[in-house]
Each structure stands twice: as structure tokens, then as C-alpha cells.
Amino acid sequence: MTLPRDYRGQTCALSRAMEVVGERWTLLILRDAFYGVRRFGEFAAHLAVPRAVLADRLAGLVAAGVLDRRPEPGTGRREAYVLTEKGLGLWPAVRALTDWGEQHAPAPGGPRRLFLHHADGARVGPDGHCSGCGTPVPPGDLLVAPGPGLGADAEGGADPGTEADPGTVVDPGTDVDPGTDVDPVTAALARPHRLLTPLLAPLPAAPVRRPSKGTP
Amino acid sequence: MTLPRDYRGQTCALSRAMEVVGERWTLLILRDAFYGVRRFGEFAAHLAVPRAVLADRLAGLVAAGVLDRRPEPGTGRREAYVLTEKGLGLWPAVRALTDWGEQHAPAPGGPRRLFLHHADGARVGPDGHCSGCGTPVPPGDLLVAPGPGLGADAEGGADPGTEADPGTVVDPGTDVDPGTDVDPVTAALARPHRLLTPLLAPLPAAPVRRPSKGTP
DNA sequence: GCGGAAAAGTTCGGTGACCGAACTCTTTTC
DNA sequence: GAAAAGAGTTCGGTCACCGAACTTTTCCGC
Numbered sequence: 001m002t003l004p005r006d007y008r009g010q011t012c013a014l015s016r017a018m019e020v021v022g023e024r025w026t027l028l029i030l031r032d033a034f035y036g037v038r039r040f041g042e043f044a045a046h047l048a049v050p051r052a053v054l055a056d057r058l059a060g061l062v063a064a065g066v067l068d069r070r071p072e073p074g075t076g077r078r079e080a081y082v083l084t085e086k087g088l089g090l091w092p093a094v095r096a097l098t099d100w101g102e103q104h105a106p107a108p109g110g111p112r113r114l115f116l117h118h119a120d121g122a123r124v125g126p127d128g129h130c131s132g133c134g135t136p137v138p139p140g141d142l143l144v145a146p147g148p149g150l151g152a153d154a155e156g157g158a159d160p161g162t163e164a165d166p167g168t169v170v171d172p173g174t175d176v177d178p179g180t181d182v183d184p185v186t187a188a189l190a191r192p193h194r195l196l197t198p199l200l201a202p203l204p205a206a207p208v209r210r211p212s213k214g215t216p
Numbered sequence: 217m218t219l220p221r222d223y224r225g226q227t228c229a230l231s232r233a234m235e236v237v238g239e240r241w242t243l244l245i246l247r248d249a250f251y252g253v254r255r256f257g258e259f260a261a262h263l264a265v266p267r268a269v270l271a272d273r274l275a276g277l278v279a280a281g282v283l284d285r286r287p288e289p290g291t292g293r294r295e296a297y298v299l300t301e302k303g304l305g306l307w308p309a310v311r312a313l314t315d316w317g318e319q320h321a322p323a324p325g326g327p328r329r330l331f332l333h334h335a336d337g338a339r340v341g342p343d344g345h346c347s348g349c350g351t352p353v354p355p356g357d358l359l360v361a362p363g364p365g366l367g368a369d370a371e372g373g374a375d376p377g378t379e380a381d382p383g384t385v386v387d388p389g390t391d392v393d394p395g396t397d398v399d400p401v402t403a404a405l406a407r408p409h410r411l412l413t414p415l416l417a418p419l420p421a422a423p424v425r426r427p428s429k430g431t432p
Numbered sequence: 433g434c435g436g437a438a439a440a441g442t443t444c445g446g447t448g449a450c451c452g453a454a455c456t457c458t459t460t461t462c
Numbered sequence: 463g464a465a466a467a468g469a470g471t472t473c474g475g476t477c478a479c480c481g482a483a484c485t486t487t488t489c490c491g492c
Contacts, residue, residue, distance in 0.1 A: 017317030101233030
């Protein structure tokens with residue numbers, strides 16, 4: 001959608017929401033943000049969105065207060081985009097649309113992603129409640145895990161049996177077959193990952209290589 | 217969004233959903249369909265969407281199996297667009313986005329629309345459960361009622377105290393002040409209405425055009 | 433039957449958004 | 463100092479959207 005030309009006359013709540021998140025690519029960007037994507041280049045590589053459009057969307061979301069843009073210290077010119085409280089409120093909408101797509105345009109072989117409760121590993125249903133303990137699960141307590149439908153088509157070949165223990169920090173590019181040219185985000189999502197935590201290593205492994213300044 | 221150019225490479229469920237409902241105006245059209253809007257001219261008048269775009273969206277939704285297009289017998293060239301089972305599945309997404317807009321870009325004076333449980337009149341929360349009886353409420357058992365925020369701005373002036381009994385069939389254009397040029401859909405939504413039931417008189421059943429009040 | 437009205441689209445030119453590729457700018461790394 | 467990487471920006475071509483006018487079909491009153 002190309003909405004911010006304001007849906008004139010429509011003053012209802014849905015119109016106001018669509019002015020913020022209704023443009024093309026915006027909800028996919030936000031879904032990636034929930035998954036832990038934080039940097040411009042990661043979004044660009046994973047979504048294959050034109051860089052100019054991505055820059056425009058990120059700026060718009062920051063202006064709307066949905067994302068916060070903060071420089072990551074120590075690294076080169078790296079900006080991090082993280083969800084604000086306002087942005088976190090969009091999780092039910094992202095989840096509802098994802099579930100609808102999963103149910104009414106199903107992937108062969110079953111769902112590609114599963115949402116699990118971090119506390120007990122049970123699946124979390126579309127209503128946001130854990131099927132194991134029955135409690136409502138906020139997005140930060142969710143794991144996104146590969147489902148049986150992953151690997152059945154073009155995306156990176158993750159055999160469905162792959163089950164790393166939850167919470168593993170993924171070192172991208174070392175243990176995923178580099179022959180299939182998947183982007184780092186797709187590769188990292190081949191194993192369970194907790195939402196809202198950085199998906200890729202936020203800092204280069206050696207943090208500060210050379211404090212050559214006068215350090216007492 | 218202008219999505220149906222296919223979000224190449226994105227095969228996840230959210231992308232598939234966005235290909236169907238991600239274009240500009242589409243979700244607003246579907247929300248109106250949930251409210252009981254059924255005819256081309258009603259959508260056009262209420263949403264102020266270009267007629268060419270509306271025709272394209274309706275055709276796309278019919279092709280996707282979200283809406284069903286059926287001629288209304290007896291009337292002139294009138295087509296009715298009604299939600300299919302697949303379309304009904306989108307209610308959680310519409311509700312989630314509406315609630316987000318209500319919460320994070322609130323209207324002055326409070327929400328413009330309230331969702332009530334048809335059975336007991338209690339409010340239905342964002343999770344779809346009735347605050348009175350606690351049961352989950354499917355969209356067909358919801359009433360959309362004017363909230364305190366309605367009438368605070370440009371839309372038709374409905375004083376917040378107006379409370380018709382649920383289920384009333386609204387005869388458009390007779391008892392709403394014609395001085396404020398509101399479209400029939402907006403006028404009809406000034407009083408509670410049950411979702412998925414026709415919002416405007418589906419047939420000119422009685423020879424209405426002559427207000428001789430001869431219908432006992 | 434006939435003219436008018438209404439509903440449902442269709443057509444058309446102008447404008448803006450999106451796309452893909454190449455380019456710039458800054459900071460870090462060798 | 464040279465090279466590389468990250469984060470955008472620039473640019474021309476294409477496509478979607480917009481608003482208004484137009485066409486088509488059906489119904490109504492006469």
C-alpha cells in the first residue's frame with residue numbers, strides 16, 4: 001500500500017493504523033524487527049527490498065515512534081533499529097496476519113515457523129496463549145523455531161530434524177552450508193531464536209581491538 | 217501497499233497474507249464488509265476510494281476467495297460482495313490493527329467504535345473474549361456500536377447517548393439529519409449494528425420511495 | 433414502449449511510488 | 463595510506479494510484 005497520502009476523511013482507528021504500517025514492505029520489516037533483525041543491511045538482504053524504499057520505511061517508522069534508531073557504539077557506521085513500546089504493540093497484528101496466511105495459503109509440508117513458549121517449549125496458539133501452561137505469552141517470551149514446512153522449497157535447506165537448544169547464540173556463516181546462498185538472517189532462523197533479542201552478533205567478536213589512546 | 221508484484225523470494229506466511237490483503241484500501245474494504253457493507257456504491261461512498269481501484273480490489277478479493285460476488289435478485293444491476301469463510305478468518309487481524317490504532321493514535325474523546333457481545337451487551341476485548349461472560353465471541357456475534365469518540369470530529373454527529381436496541385434494521389436516510397452530508401454507511405453506523413448482517417436495506421422490499429408510511 | 437434515474441463498473445490522462453542498479457560518504461581495518 | 467564494509471542516496475524506467483468523466487445495464491413511472 002502506498003498509504004501515507006492520508007486516507008482522506010477516514011478517521012477511524014484502522015485508517016490511522018494503516019497510515020503507519022500500511023505501506024508496502026512495512027509489516028515485513030516489522031516482523032523481522034520482532035525476530036531480532038536490527039541493522040539496515042540485514043533487512044535489505046533478507047527482504048530483498050530496494051534500499052531506497054527500505055530507508056524510507058525505516059525513517060517513517062522512526063518518525064512514527066514505532067522504531068527507535070540508535071547508533072551501535074564501537075562498530076563502524078552501524079545503526080540499530082529496535083522496536084519501541086508502541087512497536088511492540090503491533091505483535092498481535094503481525095501474528096494474526098501470519099496465522100491467516102499459514103492457514104489459508106498453507107505451505108507444503110506444514111508451517112515454516114512455529115512459535116513456542118520460551119519457558120516450557122510448548123506451542124503458542126494464535127490467541128497468544130501457551131498450549132502447555134495456558135498463560136498469555138508476550139512476544140519477548142516467544143521462540144520462533146523452524147517448522148516442518150521449512151526447507152521444502154527455495155529457502156535455505158534446513159532439514160526439519162535440526163533442533164538446537166533454545167537460546168543458542170548463532171554464529172552466522174560458519175555452520176550453515178555456504179553453497180546455498182542464503183542471507184545471514186535466513187540462516188540464523190534455521191534454529192530456534194528468542195524474539196526481540198539480536199539475531200546476529202551485535203558486535204564483532206573482538207570488541208575493542210586496539211585502545212591505542214593513552215590509557216592510564 | 218502495492219504488493220501483488222509478489223514479494224519475490226518471500227515465501228513466509230506473512231508475505232502470502234500481504235499479497236492478498238496488503239494493497240492500499242484492501243483492509244478498509246474488508247472492515248466495511250465485516251460491518252455489513254455489501255455493494256459497490258456503498259464501499260465507494262464510505263471509503264472515498266477511486267472507483268477503478270475499488271473495482272480492482274473487489275475483483276482481487278473475489279479471485280483470492282476472500283469475498284464472494286453474487287447478484288442480488290430483484291434489484292437492478294446490484295452485486296453483493298460478502299465474506300467467505302476464508303475472509304471471516306481475517307477478523308482477528310482487522311481487530312488487532314484497529315485496536316493498535318485506537319490505542320496508539322487515540323481519537324479525542326475516546327474510541328469511536330465499541331465492540332459488544334450481542335448476547336449480553338458487554339464489551340469484547342482485543343483478545344476477542346467478552347468482558348461479561350468470558351467466552352470467545354466470533355465476529356458474527358459482535359455488535360459495532362458508536363463510542364464516545366464518535367461525533368467529536370468531522371463524522372456524522374451522533375450524540376453518545378444514542379442507544380437503540382440491538383438488531384434494529386436501519387432505514388437509511390430518513391431519521392439521520394440530512395444536513396450533515398454523511399454517506400449512508402456512516403449514518404447507519406451511528407447506532408449499534410450486528411456484524412456480518414446487511415448494513416443497508418438489501419431490497420427495496422416495500423415501495424419505500426413514497427413515505428406514505430403504509431407499512432404496518 | 434419511452435425517458436429518466438440509479439447502480440456498477442470502465443476509460444483516460446496526470447502524478448507519484450516503486451524498482452533495480454550504480455554511486456557517495458563515513459568509519460574501520462590492514 | 464589503501465581497502466573494505468555499512469548506510470544510505472541518486473537516477474531513469476515502469477507501474478499503480480488518483481480524480482473525473484464516460485458507458486452499460488436495469489428498473490421505474492408514465
